[in-house]
Structure formats: structure tokens, C-alpha cells
Amino acid sequence: MFFLFSLLFTVQVSFSSEVSCKRVEKVYTFCGTKINRQGNWFHFDLKSGAESYPCNDEKKLSFYDRIDQMDVRSILSIPYISGKIKLPEVRQNHDPGRLRLEALLKKIFGESKEEVRKNLVKVNFLGHKVSFQRKLGAARALETVGKELEKEMKVDESLKTFLKPFLEKKLDLANYTFSWRFVSGTNRLSTHSFGTGIDLLVDKGPQYWLWDEKRANPERAKLGEVAYKDVHYIPSKAPYFHPKAVEIFEKNGFIWGGKWNHYDTMHFEYRPEFFPKYTVDCESDLIAESSLVEEKDELIFHPDWRSDFFLNHDH
Numbered sequence: 001m002f003f004l005f006s007l008l009f010t011v012q013v014s015f016s017s018e019v020s021c022k023r024v025e026k027v028y029t030f031c032g033t034k035i036n037r038q039g040n041w042f043h044f045d046l047k048s049g050a051e052s053y054p055c056n057d058e059k060k061l062s063f064y065d066r067i068d069q070m071d072v073r074s075i076l077s078i079p080y081i082s083g084k085i086k087l088p089e090v091r092q093n094h095d096p097g098r099l100r101l102e103a104l105l106k107k108i109f110g111e112s113k114e115e116v117r118k119n120l121v122k123v124n125f126l127g128h129k130v131s132f133q134r135k136l137g138a139a140r141a142l143e144t145v146g147k148e149l150e151k152e153m154k155v156d157e158s159l160k161t162f163l164k165p166f167l168e169k170k171l172d173l174a175n176y177t178f179s180w181r182f183v184s185g186t187n188r189l190s191t192h193s194f195g196t197g198i199d200l201l202v203d204k205g206p207q208y209w210l211w212d213e214k215r216a217n218p219e220r221a222k223l224g225e226v227a228y229k230d231v232h233y234i235p236s237k238a239p240y241f242h243p244k245a246v247e248i249f250e251k252n253g254f255i256w257g258g259k260w261n262h263y264d265t266m267h268f269e270y271r272p273e274f275f276p277k278y279t280v281d282c283e284s285d286l287i288a289e290s291s292l293v294e295e296k297d298e299l300i301f302h303p304d305w306r307s308d309f310f311l312n313h314d315h
């Protein structure tokens with residue numbers, strides 16, 4: 001009986017791992033990038049050297065051990081739930097999307113600051129021009145989010161009021177997408193390094209766990225991840241962003257950081273693998289090289305650009 005139970009359990013676990021790995025493989029190769037998979041192993045031939053990761057390494061690791069020792073299935077090991085859910089998220093380290101496989105992101109979006117920069121295009125978003133990653137349909141998805149938000153604002157006065165700082169250009173959106181940098185105190189690249197994340201309403205009182213930690217325990221916060229990784233954070237009030245805006249982002253393949261136990265209400269990140277009904281639109285992958293040159297000339301990123309903000313913003 002026990003044997004049968006363990007057998008069933010094992011089969012179920014490996015099945016769900018395979019589903020996760022197939023989904024990751026399918027979504028990230030949808031626009032034509034090839035990923036070399038042989039059985040349990042994913043091989044990434046990066047310029048900096050080949051890297052291989054198993055679909056399933058059979059290890060049971062804690063969240064922060066896993067973050068430094070990824071296998072492919074773990075990307076989807078914490079499900080992201082679309083729509084209205086009870087917040088704040090009280091389960092410790094329940095941060096769907098924060099388990100990322102850097103080699104995969106490098107393979108798809110660019111391996112270095114220069115390479116990612118070449119893949120950035122300007123997107124019209126709420127009357128602003130923002131730089132975003134063109135690969136895997138990310139720029140196209142952000143553009144669609146902007147169009148849908150504009151359409152919705154015509155019938156939803158509360159959404160219009162909420163997004164007013166952008167419409168009146170009181171907040172400059174161009175500054176909160178791309179920044180090539182490590183998460184402070186770690187050797188992990190921030191998601192903003194790949195140009196696939198955008199921070200919104202940064203100056204309008206966003207709820208961000210690390211800023212709260214720095215206010216509550218400034219000494220501990222200085223020690224970095226090693227000090228806070230086992231601490232359980234719960235905000236004093238439920239993370240908020242206009243629900244219609246969150247819905248529109250999710251519909252277009254973006255996760256919202258407000259749903260993390262390590263809450264981050266300003267943060268939206270293009271992660272199409274979390275939305276089985278979402279199909280990547282590869283059109284932005286196909287933007288001609290000539291227009292990229294033009295865009296590149298417009299980019300004015302400085303290596304330390306906005307570093308004061310980003311150094312205090314870990315995700």
C-alpha cells in the first residue's frame with residue numbers, strides 16, 4: 001500500500017514537472033528562439049559559456065535556496081492567480097514569478113547590458129514613450145496594455161483618476177523600465193535588466209516590502225538578503241493598485257508584484273508562461289533593424305542612471 005502510494009505520488013510530481021517544463025519551453029520558443037533540450041536537461045549555449053539546468057532536479061529546497069539553485073520546473077512552482085484575490089498574501093515567500101531562470105532570460109532577451117539595449121524599442125504607453133524589450137512580444141504586450149487602459153478610462157472614471165499623474169505627465173514613465181543591475185547583495189540580475197518590467201506610480205506611495213523593512217529594521221536591512229530571507233513580511237494594509245489596471249496587465253501576460261508575499265505594488269513584469277490562455281504576439285520581435293538603430297540613438301541611459309532608486313528596489 002505504502003509502495004503504491006509513493007509510486008502514485010512520484011508519478012504525479014514528475015508529471016506536473018513535465019507540464020511546467022513543456023510550458024516554459026513552448027512559451028519561450030514561440031517566437032523562434034531555439035532552446036536545446038535533451039531529456040531532463042535544458043542546455044543554453046550562451047556566449048559567456050554553456051549552462052545546463054535540469055527540468056527537475058528532484059530536490060526539495062526552501063524558496064531562497066531555490067532562488068540560487070534553479071531547475072526549470074521551479075519557475076512555475078508557485079502559481080500566479082489572475083483576478084481579484086485576498087490580499088495581502090500571507091504565505092511566507094509566496095512570490096509567484098520571483099523564481100527566475102537567468103540563463104533562459106539571457107538566451108531570449110540578451111546576455112549583456114549592450115545586447116539587451118539593442119533589443120529595446122520605444123512603446124507608446126499612456127502618452128509616454130517608454131523603452132521595452134521587443135523579444136517574445138513583450139513590447140507589443142505593453143503597447144496593448146496601454147491601448148486597453150486608454151479605452152477603459154473612457155468608461156471608468158476611477159481608473160482615469162488613478163492614472164491621472166501619467167496622463168498629465170506629472171510622472172515620467174520613461175525612467176522606470178530598463179536598468180541593468182544586480183539585486184543588491186546578490187549576484188542575481190534584476191528583472192529590469194532585461195527590459196521586461198515596468199514600475200508604475202513610483203512617486204505615489206507604492207507599497208514595497210523592503211522599504212517597509214528599512215523603516216522598521218534599518219540595521220537588519222543593511223545586512224541584505226542573508227538577514228531577511230527567513231523573515232515573514234506582511235504589510236499593514238492590503239497592497240493596492242487599481243483592479244481594472246491589474247486585470248488588463250494580467251490579460252496581456254504581466255504579473256503584478258502586489259500579489260507577492262514580498263509585496264511590490266508598483267511592479268509589473270512580462271511573464272507569459274504564467275497565463276495558459278495567453279498567446280505571445282511575436283510582432284514586436286520582427287521590428288526592422290533600421291528602426292532599432294533609430295531607437296538606439298534616442299536612448300540616453302547612463303550606467304548609473306536612476307541607481308539611487310533601483311539600488312533600493314530589489315526584485
Ligand SMILES: [Zn+2]
Binds near residue numbers: 192197198199266267
Ligand atoms: Zn520593478
